[in-house]
Amino acid sequence: MECSLVNSFMFGGFVGFNNNQGGDWGENLLNKVATNTIRHLFTHSEFVEVAVRCNPSSKLLQGTIDSFKMSGRGLVIRKDFRTEEMSFETDAVSLDFGSVMQGKIALKQPTQAVAQVKLTETDLNQAFQAELVKKRLENLSAPALTEISGGEVVSFTDVELQLLPNNQVKLLAKANWSDRSVPVSLYCTLAVAKRRRIKFNDIKFEAQDIPDDVRDISQQLTDTLGSILNEMVDLDRFDLDGVKVRLNRLETKGKVLLFSGYAQIEKVPTR
Template sequence: MFGGLTGLTDPKGTDWGERMLNTVASQTIRHLFTKSESIEVFVRCYPSSKLLQGSIDSFKMSGRGLVIRKDFAVEEMSFETDAVAIDFGSVLSGKLNLKQPTQAIAQVVLSEEGINQSFQAELVRNRLVNLSLPALTALSGGKPVSFSEIKVQLLPQNRLKLWAKADLNNGELVPLNMTVTIAVERRRRISFQNPEVELEQVPEAQREMSKTLSLALAEILDNMVDLDRFDLDGVKMRLNRLETEGKRLIFSGYAEIERIPRSG
């Protein structure tokens, strides 16, 4: 085995050490996701003798059709590191462990359909039901208010169209309709800014309530989407920018990788 690690190549010229690392890394990465359509991992380590000291030149991963924590769909995800120090012994046992933390350039692409599906996730729904904020309960006679049937449409220039229903817990459902700007704050939070409430399709008797409830929902969402709540164990995502492109929302930034997580 050690002889192979110091330079054996297959007929296509692929280094044996790289192939072994690619296999181990692919198996490790797949376990991070509940579901994956495809995952490709490219580990560069030349010559393979460097692997004996736990040094690899770069690590690249790209995946499509990924699902995180059973409910959060990611259309595409990719990241790439520079040189990385790993535990060579862990590779021989079929695992991939880092000797020290590292950073990777990262890009995440969400689809409009995937974003809408995420609003059905229990983690999200639980933060939108039975809310007892004073601004809301003043409209419902002191009863908690819930938001449901949330649907979004991605617009150019980082804008988002949002529809929802507010349940006042008194038998009345109030339709909500607004457009917001989405932006990155502190590299980890998705901010919902400058809400523009649209009332043309709301019954006249509910328009004032619809406006108040829409602004309240925008504020709730503004404080809810924090990447630290969705981090994989040992990996923190940090965002530099986001961009809407057709029916896709593209995030670019970097990942702080303290250790390779065992599950997503």
């Protein structure tokens, strides 16, 4: 936050903090600082807005806030992971008001926030192209795979995920090694495990998508891919410094996947 932002509020702020416009000044300053701070957590954002609730507004001087509410759209995390929409609302927050005057937000004590996230089918398929995901699907040498491939490393590529009703998904991919490529196809049900992992449950091989001459080997590869997917999505790998995210539920709705959960915020991350 540039110093000019703080300076622009200084003279009209503390002088009139106790009049009818004082609350607006304090909340506006905090909204701007919080919005700027949160926007910079993302590689890219189409829209980010923060609203502060504080009644009476004089509590701001003591650093006490009833809640923060953030809403965002088109947020990209770590360059490759896009979310269509994200929102959260905190419990009461205790912060160092002096840090706000410096264009920063420093918490005096941890707080919690209720969070909701919406991912589109396109967002999910783009995530499978991220380097962080691809490195967990390529050049694999697990015994179950090398037995199929004759000792060659195996890579799963061209992943295409389709969202279906009742938390179900269909997933297509190709298993490649040496000069061979075998299609794989599965249905499964998405679920939350231990509030931090996404599980691909009840995996079923979809034989009708696979040519007859490779169905047996495709089924073996599908079972192995399912095991890999079940070890891949762990929210602890995506936690921001000072923020721990946990999920309560997920739901497929049309071509979007909805998550609801909460975040334990020890400090406001700087990215």
